[in-house]
Amino acid sequence: MLDFNKHMYSPKSIAPLVTFRILFGAIMAISIFRFYYHGWITELYVDPSYYFTFYGFDWIKPLGNTGMHLAFLTLFLAAIAIAVGAFYRFSITLFFLVFTYIELIDKTNYLNHYYFVSIVSFLLIWLPAGRKFSLDCLRQPSSIMNQVPAWNINVLKLQLAFVYIFAGIAKLTPSWIIEAMPLKLWLPSLSSTPIIGGLLQYEWMAYFFSWSGALYDLSIVFFLLSSRCRPLAYLAVVLFHIMTALLFQIGMFPYIMILCTTIFFSGTFHEKMLNKLGASFANTKTESSYPYLRDIKEKYILTFLVVFFCIQILLPFRYLLYPGDLYWTEQGYRFSWRVMLMEKAGHATFLIKDTGSEKVDFVKNYDYLSPQQEKMMSTQADMILQYAHHLADVYKEKGFVNPQVNVQSKVTLNGRRSKTYIDPAVDLSKIQRGWRHKDWILPLNE
Amino acid sequence: MRHLSPSLFSMLLLLLLCFACETDDTQTSKNDNPILSALRLEIASNLANNLIQPSFQKLAVSTEDLEIKVAVFAEEQSEEALTALRASLAASWESWQYASPYQYGPAESNTLRKIVNTYPTNVEKIEGNIREKIYALNSFSNFEAGGFPAIDYLINAENAEATVAKFASDENRFIYLKQLASTIHSTVSTVQAQFIDGAFIQGFISEDASGMDVGSALGMQVNAIDFHFQRAVRDGKVAIPAGIRSSGVTRTKATEANYAGYSRQLLLESLKSYINLFKGIGINKQVGPSLFAYLEEINQTTIAEDIEQKLNEVVVLVQNLDDDLSVQIEIDNQKMVDVFLAMQEVVTLIKSDMVSVMGVTITNQDNDGD
Numbered sequence: 001m002l003d004f005n006k007h008m009y010s011p012k013s014i015a016p017l018v019t020f021r022i023l024f025g026a027i028m029a030i031s032i033f034r035f036y037y038h039g040w041i042t043e044l045y046v047d048p049s050y051y052f053t054f055y056g057f058d059w060i061k062p063l064g065n066t067g068m069h070l071a072f073l074t075l076f077l078a079a080i081a082i083a084v085g086a087f088y089r090f091s092i093t094l095f096f097l098v099f100t101y102i103e104l105i106d107k108t109n110y111l112n113h114y115y116f117v118s119i120v121s122f123l124l125i126w127l128p129a130g131r132k133f134s135l136d137c138l139r140q141p142s143s144i145m146n147q148v149p150a151w152n153i154n155v156l157k158l159q160l161a162f163v164y165i166f167a168g169i170a171k172l173t174p175s176w177i178i179e180a181m182p183l184k185l186w187l188p189s190l191s192s193t194p195i196i197g198g199l200l201q202y203e204w205m206a207y208f209f210s211w212s213g214a215l216y217d218l219s220i221v222f223f224l225l226s227s228r229c230r231p232l233a234y235l236a237v238v239l240f241h242i243m244t245a246l247l248f249q250i251g252m253f254p255y256i257m258i259l260c261t262t263i264f265f266s267g268t269f270h271e272k273m274l275n276k277l278g279a280s281f282a283n284t285k286t287e288s289s290y291p292y293l294r295d296i297k298e299k300y301i302l303t304f305l306v307v308f309f310c311i312q313i314l315l316p317f318r319y320l321l322y323p324g325d326l327y328w329t330e331q332g333y334r335f336s337w338r339v340m341l342m343e344k345a346g347h348a349t350f351l352i353k354d355t356g357s358e359k360v361d362f363v364k365n366y367d368y369l370s371p372q373q374e375k376m377m378s379t380q381a382d383m384i385l386q387y388a389h390h391l392a393d394v395y396k397e398k399g400f401v402n403p404q405v406n407v408q409s410k411v412t413l414n415g416r417r418s419k420t421y422i423d424p425a426v427d428l429s430k431i432q433r434g435w436r437h438k439d440w441i442l443p444l445n446e
Numbered sequence: 447m448r449h450l451s452p453s454l455f456s457m458l459l460l461l462l463l464c465f466a467c468e469t470d471d472t473q474t475s476k477n478d479n480p481i482l483s484a485l486r487l488e489i490a491s492n493l494a495n496n497l498i499q500p501s502f503q504k505l506a507v508s509t510e511d512l513e514i515k516v517a518v519f520a521e522e523q524s525e526e527a528l529t530a531l532r533a534s535l536a537a538s539w540e541s542w543q544y545a546s547p548y549q550y551g552p553a554e555s556n557t558l559r560k561i562v563n564t565y566p567t568n569v570e571k572i573e574g575n576i577r578e579k580i581y582a583l584n585s586f587s588n589f590e591a592g593g594f595p596a597i598d599y600l601i602n603a604e605n606a607e608a609t610v611a612k613f614a615s616d617e618n619r620f621i622y623l624k625q626l627a628s629t630i631h632s633t634v635s636t637v638q639a640q641f642i643d644g645a646f647i648q649g650f651i652s653e654d655a656s657g658m659d660v661g662s663a664l665g666m667q668v669n670a671i672d673f674h675f676q677r678a679v680r681d682g683k684v685a686i687p688a689g690i691r692s693s694g695v696t697r698t699k700a701t702e703a704n705y706a707g708y709s710r711q712l713l714l715e716s717l718k719s720y721i722n723l724f725k726g727i728g729i730n731k732q733v734g735p736s737l738f739a740y741l742e743e744i745n746q747t748t749i750a751e752d753i754e755q756k757l758n759e760v761v762v763l764v765q766n767l768d769d770d771l772s773v774q775i776e777i778d779n780q781k782m783v784d785v786f787l788a789m790q791e792v793v794t795l796i797k798s799d800m801v802s803v804m805g806v807t808i809t810n811q812d813n814d815g816d
Contacts, residue, residue, distance in 0.1 A: 192653065412798045412799050
């Protein structure tokens with residue numbers, strides 16, 4: 001119990017938290033600008049005529065061209081405000097809300113690292129990361145805090161541990177370990193990569209990357225926690241993520257992780273770094289004062305965080321509640337830190353019939369979906385169902401009385417040949433959305 | 447966590463390397479060609495040198511001839527000149543089918559497809575343009591009143607005698623026809639020149655473009671096949687006229703070359719152009735490195751063979767259709783539907799199986815696995 005109390009309540013330098021705030025704000029500002037720069041605001045949130053909302057969040061709608069650009073501008077300004085510590089609690093709350101709103105618009109764009117950003121910005125709302133070396137402190141010197149209870153730092157370490165360890169557990173599958181899939185498919189296509197490119201087409205490289213990736217994810221947190229291993233472990237973090245950044249189209253994720261894992265370094269280390277930037281950390285070790293008030297609010301926050309992390313433990317295992325192959329059905333796939341685990345592609349053709357009529361219409365998906373939306377929809381059953389419902393609505397407007405929607409779909413998973421994905425006889429317009437098992441997905445192995 | 451030492455960490459790393467070496471010895475050496483990206487580079491230059499450039503060159507020669515035949519027809523106003531013009535249009539239209547799979551880079555930036563082959567053509571708009579002397583045919587609003595389909599309407603809608611008479615009575619009709627031909631030829635020439643020399647083609651055959659991402663040569667080509675085979679071939683030539691996209695309500699006026707009546711031939715040429723592209727066969731029949739060879743190289747020969755076989759099956763089905771697909775639709779539309787269904791299987795093979803094993807991406811957006 002003493003040990004537990006130490007990790008929770010012993011006074012720790014606030015410096016790691018301050019660094020984390022600055023780096024997180026800065027990398028977010030860069031990410032948001034990059035998103036704008038590539039024209040993705042328009043491409044992803046303005047151009048499409050239909051959006052795949054998350055179940056239960058169908059009320060989330062995009063805001064149109066001006067509105068979406070304003071939303072991203074808000075995010076950008078909030079991210080900068082977080083970095084410099086201006087109106088910190090307001091800025092981080094605003095950032096969390098707007099970012100999460102945007103991520104909820106269309107599940108086509110779901111990425112685990114966006115989920116990570118949502119979670120981290122949510123955690124940061126409850127942490128006093130703006131109480132040192134910030135504009136807020138300049139304005140109001142009385143708000144300065146040099147120390148915080150240990151949990152304020154450890155909660156972020158725990159979050160990172162969740163990301164890595166769950167990502168590692170997710171890799172412990174026969175396909176990843178024994179077949180080295182999907183890297184066996186992906187690496188040869190990357191053989192134009194400078195320096196290591198020539199090696200990538202060899203099969204042993206796929207095994208090497210698969211196994212070392214799994215081992216890295218499972219163990220890196222423990223090495224980062226050990227003060228003796230930390231420098232070497234952090235070097236491994238940097239090398240690993242730079243490698244993935246070179247190889248894969250994963251955007252900002254590697255850089256976010258490289259910056260976020262600095263939280264594992266000691267308070268003294270962070271104080272030294274921040275002092276170089278102009279912060280004024282005295283030698284807090286001799287300081288005996290402990291200004292942080294352990295009030296009733298802290299208890300509520302902690303109780304809430306326990307629930308929050310319990311949910312995060314359960315979410316990745318919810319797939320066990322469903323029969324069938326997880327990668328094939330993707331029931332319980334999202335929000336589980338499953339990253340780069342499979343190569344999936346498909347082709348879905350929707351047929352619309354009106355009751356009492358023999359006439360069939362074959363839908364042109366490109367009339368309704370962007371190429372990316374079509375790609376994601378073709379391999380994910382929940383999106384196929386959503387789209388089928390949308391088509392039923394569209395055809396009702398076209399004058400169909402009772403449109404029946406069937407799909408002819410083929411999907412390939414991890415290099416297997418394409419096989420029929422959804423039962424073509426099922427009228428999808430009559431199937432309800434929800435978390436129940438989708439028994440209209442045909443089994444992968446027969 | 448203090449008990450974890452750096453030496454343990456380095457031991458783990460070492461262990462990993464041993465695993466790696468062990469698998470190196472036992473690997474079932476799958477890729478004999480040591481450098482896949484070199485093969486991709488060769489495929490890109492075969493595409494550029496033996497497929498794209500000769501196809502566009504042939505198209506440019508054809509459309510130049512078309513422009514000449516239009517001028518002769520305007521000069522002579524004879525049925526003989528009209529016959530020659532009709533033949534020239536057919537030749538240009540066939541040449542176009544071989545340029546059609548390469549609608550990226552300069553072809554895309556010059557909106558080539560829209561300018562030369564938007565159909566069904568808009569007859570009212572053409573007649574209106576002639577009446578009001580509107581000759582700016584490369585604008586968005588006039589795509590449907592330009593290109594080969596507009597010429598087809600002007601010279602093939604009626605018999606030779608009536609056509610000559612109609613032209614003779616209206617000088618603006620000749621001006622419009624000349625404008626159509628010159629817009630086609632100048633756009634084709636611009637695109638051809640940029641495919642032969644310029645930043646795009648230099649990049650296309652460079653090592654920088656030898657990957658599989660969106661900007662790479664093969665990435666671009668595979669995405670173009672996916673895009674244009676579905677829209678221009680399957681839907682434009684077959685599904686839309688056969689009513690497959692309109693609940694079975696056929697649209698016989700929407701066939702390609704609707705007035706000339708050789709839509710089947712154009713469809714066959716188009717299919718042949720995709721087979722040639724897939725197998726790396728140039729216009730002069732010389733064979734070079736191809737997508738087929740690439741699939742073989744990555745041990746996906748069955749996918750390659752299936753795609754070729756399916757395409758050939760589609761060809762056989764099309765050979766059994768009427769010369770004029772609008773006639774076929776009226777006498778037995780089921781045969782058109784059969785062609786469509788066979789084409790769907792080709793699309794699945796390309797979009798699903800081939801794209802997946804080749805590792806082609808369709809956007810430059812971030813992704814963390816499918």
